[in-house]
Amino acid sequence: MSAPWVAGNQVELLINGEQYYPRVFEAIARAREEILLETFIIYDDKVGQQLRQALVDAAKRGVRVEVAVDGYGTADLPPEFLASMTDAGVRFHSFDPQPRLVGMRTNLFRRLHRKIVVVDGELAFIGGINYSADHLGDFGPMAKQDYAVQVSGPVVAQVHASSQRMMAAVLEAPGQVKPVLTSSGTAQACLVERDNGRHRTDIEAQYLKAFRQAQRRIVVANAYFFPGYRLLRELRNAARRGVEVTLILQGQPDMRWVRALSRLLYNYLLRDDVRIREYCQRPLHGKVALVDDEWSTVGSSNLDPLSLSLNLEANLLIRDRAFNQHLYEHLSELAEQHCKVVTLERMIRGYWWRAPLIFMGFHITRYFPRIAGWFPAHRQRLHSLHAEPETRGDLHEGQT
Structure with missing residues (x-):
């Protein structure tokens, strides 16, 4: 069963990167206590670099920043890109990173495909937009048409709890942020997930x-x-x-x-x-x-x-x-x-x-x-980049 419907939410449609990225980066810039971010893809392009800088700035001012990416979708980030975040205090996690076999990526199935941001337990973003320049119109004819929502209100607690569960195995502590449950709009909403546990369908x-x-x-x-x-x-x-x-x-x-x-x-x-x-x-x-x-x-x-x-x-x-x-x-x-x-x-x-x-x-x-069902079903296996700095190179090779 999915989470229950809750009333009192404000939900705004965001179309393409032109609307999505400014909202997310502004929310990150205003974060006071905590940022939870999940995504399938971060590229080392103008969008990925802007995200990196926003997260680094937040971590440097004392915000707890947890980032989870997919080990298949987030491809070949340069070591200096990752190091600049982890050195600033960003906790960077990769979902099921696997080494290449004869140059081929092997972790093809059961990917972390969610795109979620939760800031201070008050504001959340959910959708299909990754952090890459191909979600912007100036990318050219192959720029993607995509959508996300910005949401505030009681349903943010569901999003926050889901992201905490996703990262539970790698979190040093559960965190002290309590989601804001006060009404902010008129929409009913609920989060629905697909995982490899109780929410497969x-x-x-x-x-x-x-x-x-x-x-x-x-x-x-x-x-x-x-x-x-x-x-x-x-x-x-x-x-x-x-x-x-x-x-x-x-x-x-x-x-x-x-x-x-x-x-x-x-x-x-x-x-x-x-x-x-x-x-x-x-x-x-x-x-x-x-x-x-x-x-x-x-x-x-x-x-x-x-x-x-x-x-x-x-x-x-x-x-x-x-x-x-x-x-x-x-x-x-x-x-x-x-x-x-x-x-x-x-x-x-x-x-x-x-x-x-x-x-x-x-x-x-x-x-x-x-x-x-014949494919092996693994659960949320995140590998923290910062946990063992000496293995950065191995972890980087798994992020393909």
């Missing part, structure tokens, strides 16, 4: 529940769309009962094989009037959805086997009409102005040679959760 379950209860509209904007059979069935069933179902998927992919897999499922959905739009302005990296006039979610979880069955993920669920409407208007603009319409007639062309692939793709989605 919580995010998928929340999507299924929302789709089953939908009465008027469903809009999903998701970068890597290859969900399990149950989610596909609920989308189709919703369209059959008259719900307007719109999927905004990658049309300018950062990984072409991802779009190829998604397209194997198009026929199944289009036959029941699910509307599919491929976003072509830039690579879509978002993981957002809304149902009817109130329910929304923003987070790190894609609707694919890695996110739904293997990775560690975190999404915020939101019940708020104003937030839902704002997200709906934004996604509608994307669909109308920057997407191409995918029709059943178009997808039927060449169906004869794609039919076997479609059959295989459909059944892979149906049985993948069971197959995923």
Whole structure:
């Protein structure tokens, strides 16, 4: 079960790095006691360097700074980049770092894919945006389209507790920060996680529940769309009962094989009037959805086997009409102005040679959760860089 819904929250949608990074860096600059930060990727570019400086400055003024990155996603940070943080007092942890084998990265599955920041137990950020320049428009045609939320209010306590649990094994002490529980807005919210313990299917379950209860509209904007059979069935069933179902998927992919897999499922959905739009302005990296006039979610979880069955993920669920409407208007603009319409007639062309692939793709989605159970399930294994300074080089090699 996910955490309970709590009222009295203020939730603000942040679109792309242009809105996200200034808010996060400002919050870090104002931190008084504690910063907890989790991310899949930090690059040694202008965004990563700005993050590093903000964290170093916070640590130097006495703020407790805990950073957890993924050992696969955070690739090849220079030793001086890491040393400048740990020497200043930033505690830097890597999730499941593994050495390369014949130059190849071996830790492919069960990644720390969450993107969370909690400052002083008062303010939290949750979404899909990493710390890299490719989330900014000036990166060029391959700049990513992505989302996060800034949230204050009682739900921050859930985010804070989740991040503390993530880092529990490497924390020298639990910390003395007590999350602020006072109301700051009108939104209901709750944190929903996917882990390798008691919450293996919580995010998928929340999507299924929302789709089953939908009465008027469903809009999903998701970068890597290859969900399990149950989610596909609920989308189709919703369209059959008259719900307007719109999927905004990658049309300018950062990984072409991802779009190829998604397209194997198009026929199944289009036959029941699910509307599919491929976003072509830039690579879509978002993981957002809304149902009817109130329910929304923003987070790190894609609707694919890695996110739904293997990775560690975190999404915020939101019940708020104003937030839902704002997200709906934004996604509608994307669909109308920057997407191409995918029709059943178009997808039927060449169906004869794609039919076997479609059959295989459909059944892979149906049985993948069971197959995923064959992979070894490790828990939150963080390795602290600062704990044994003499091993910095080995730990750095594991961060690929």
